[in-house]
Amino acid sequence: MHSSDIEPGLVVILFPGLAGPLRRKIRDRLESYGGEVTAVEGTGRFYLEVHGEVAAIRSLVVESWPGVEKVISLGEEFLHTAADPDRGPEGVEVGSVRLGAGSFTIIAGPCAVEEEQRALRIASSVAAAGADLFRGGAYKPRTSPYAFQGLGDAALQILQRVREETGLGIVTEILDPRDVEKIAEVADMLQVGSRNMHNYSLLKELGQTSIPILLKRGFASTIDEFLMAAEYILSGGNSSVVLCERGVRCATATDEVVLDLGSIPELKKRTHLPVLVDPSHGSGASYRVPALARAAATVGADGILVEVHDQPEEALSDGAQALTVDQFGELVPQVHEIRAMFEGHISGVSDDLVSTPGGEDR
Ligand code: PEP
Numbered sequence: 001m002h003s004s005d006i007e008p009g010l011v012v013i014l015f016p017g018l019a020g021p022l023r024r025k026i027r028d029r030l031e032s033y034g035g036e037v038t039a040v041e042g043t044g045r046f047y048l049e050v051h052g053e054v055a056a057i058r059s060l061v062v063e064s065w066p067g068v069e070k071v072i073s074l075g076e077e078f079l080h081t082a083a084d085p086d087r088g089p090e091g092v093e094v095g096s097v098r099l100g101a102g103s104f105t106i107i108a109g110p111c112a113v114e115e116e117q118r119a120l121r122i123a124s125s126v127a128a129a130g131a132d133l134f135r136g137g138a139y140k141p142r143t144s145p146y147a148f149q150g151l152g153d154a155a156l157q158i159l160q161r162v163r164e165e166t167g168l169g170i171v172t173e174i175l176d177p178r179d180v181e182k183i184a185e186v187a188d189m190l191q192v193g194s195r196n197m198h199n200y201s202l203l204k205e206l207g208q209t210s211i212p213i214l215l216k217r218g219f220a221s222t223i224d225e226f227l228m229a230a231e232y233i234l235s236g237g238n239s240s241v242v243l244c245e246r247g248v249r250c251a252t253a254t255d256e257v258v259l260d261l262g263s264i265p266e267l268k269k270r271t272h273l274p275v276l277v278d279p280s281h282g283s284g285a286s287y288r289v290p291a292l293a294r295a296a297a298t299v300g301a302d303g304i305l306v307e308v309h310d311q312p313e314e315a316l317s318d319g320a321q322a323l324t325v326d327q328f329g330e331l332v333p334q335v336h337e338i339r340a341m342f343e344g345h346i347s348g349v350s351d352d353l354v355s356t357p358g359g360e361d362r
């Protein structure tokens, strides 16, 4: 059964000893919103099981109704992201690459497309080193409005050339829902960056398309919020969503970001979507990127998104975290080797899912 077939429902727990007329009133009220209500009598207390049209009821604060102690949501709120034990990993197709169907995908490129020859140079280097897709920003969401904002439309033409010359599929970030069409002409996958993970109009717009979306985790977002953002796209009809963990904010003395690698097994357990890791934004410093990329391969990510520059010291954005082409070349075989070492365990993720703590296999 696919998760979207699960009938959603609620259990409304009433206060012990609640008088009959008040119970009736709560029941009538739930029914007036379309709920099909069954009263269940427990030990000295009543529960109302609600099925049928529960969407409207979910948006009410039923817990604040007089006589209601607690509301438990049954079924699946994460209708489209939920893992389905009956379904193998289908993955998401981006150009000629399939992400999340068993292989380890490497997306690489500069933070921003800066100039045509440089973009072509970096692209052919990362292609030769084993990158599967090229990523470069045309429109950059910078913290400062005075910082380099990307070349915009001019970068799209450069990306088009990169695709023609290297054959690599193109990933680039979208900031504005009005740009979908023009970016989709040159890109094989659209990135929704960390800052836009909560931009619900953008997510809804992308849900109306069939373009693969790389959805990055908001840097202050919970896993539930991350998955709900994916629900916005998937529920609109676009089934091609890839998640990307890119670290969360943590203002310690030396760090601003902490790469939440624990989210990978969590997301793999809860969803059927491919999950990538971005060790570049997840560390902010190039010397930490290889270690975190290797860790990503260990914890079961379906790939990595790495920033690479031919001269990081000259980069117009995120130079401090960019790997050189040589460093990237060294990293690629390492992550594949690690991935191969853990292969059995990683493809066995669904087996881990069905085993319970204390079960016979432990
Ligand atoms: C980026 O990918 O260049 C970027 C800005 O990342 P994030 O949205 O994760 O900060």
Ligand code: MN
Pocket (backbone or CB within 6 Å): 111, 112, 281, 307, 317, 318
């Ligand atoms: Mn960047």
